[in-house]
Amino acid sequence: MRSHLSTADLAALAARGARKAGPPPLPPAEDGDAVEVDRTVNKDGNVGLGGRMVLAAEILRGRRVGIRIEPDTLMFFDLDSRELLRTRPNPFTSEQVRALRGLRRAGPPPRPRTEPVTVQQRASNTGVVMVAGQKIALGRLHAGRVGTIHFAEATLAIELGDDVRTVRRTTTQPVRSIKAHRPRKAAP
Numbered sequence: 001m002r003s004h005l006s007t008a009d010l011a012a013l014a015a016r017g018a019r020k021a022g023p024p025p026l027p028p029a030e031d032g033d034a035v036e037v038d039r040t041v042n043k044d045g046n047v048g049l050g051g052r053m054v055l056a057a058e059i060l061r062g063r064r065v066g067i068r069i070e071p072d073t074l075m076f077f078d079l080d081s082r083e084l085l086r087t088r089p090n091p092f093t094s095e096q097v098r099a100l101r102g103l104r105r106a107g108p109p110p111r112p113r114t115e116p117v118t119v120q121q122r123a124s125n126t127g128v129v130m131v132a133g134q135k136i137a138l139g140r141l142h143a144g145r146v147g148t149i150h151f152a153e154a155t156l157a158i159e160l161g162d163d164v165r166t167v168r169r170t171t172t173q174p175v176r177s178i179k180a181h182r183p184r185k186a187a188p
Helices: 007-015 094-098
Strands: 035-040 046-049 052-055 062-069 072-077 084-089 117-122 128-131 134-137 147-150 154-159 163-168
Touching: 035 046, 052 084, 094 128, 117 128, 128 147
Parallel strands: none
Antiparallel strands: 035 062, 046 052, 062 072, 072 084, 117 147, 128 134, 147 154, 154 163
């Protein structure tokens, strides 16, 4: 490890009875072991790792995150809750990873958020919304309205103003669209 002390500082410490630190308390990480570093995401959504900029996510700008480095992936996670925020491919070799500043052995793997996913969808002109491959008929009364849909493992809760409906989930497809489409204008 690099030291902030000069050779004169080290000589002065040795003269006062200091001794060498010896081997590090933990053995070095083996190839294939997961390691972690902490970085702050810049205003563009990137972090500096090993002299290169790696994309984290723009939504994380200004935030201090942990990065779990595995042989194939980089996992960006919240330092307090270990909630998984983003996953990216690992562009580094094992030698480049070992040279990173602030490297430490990895803790438990980060986990994705356990809260239900919330999406917004606009009902069609017949009052139907389609989310995660499932069509839900809300009725013509709700045609063109934007509803908020909360996904759980077995149910969907649909909020349309004060009206809340619960529907059984019939598909296992992941959610791909989070925001409702803007209203379309009729062509002249």
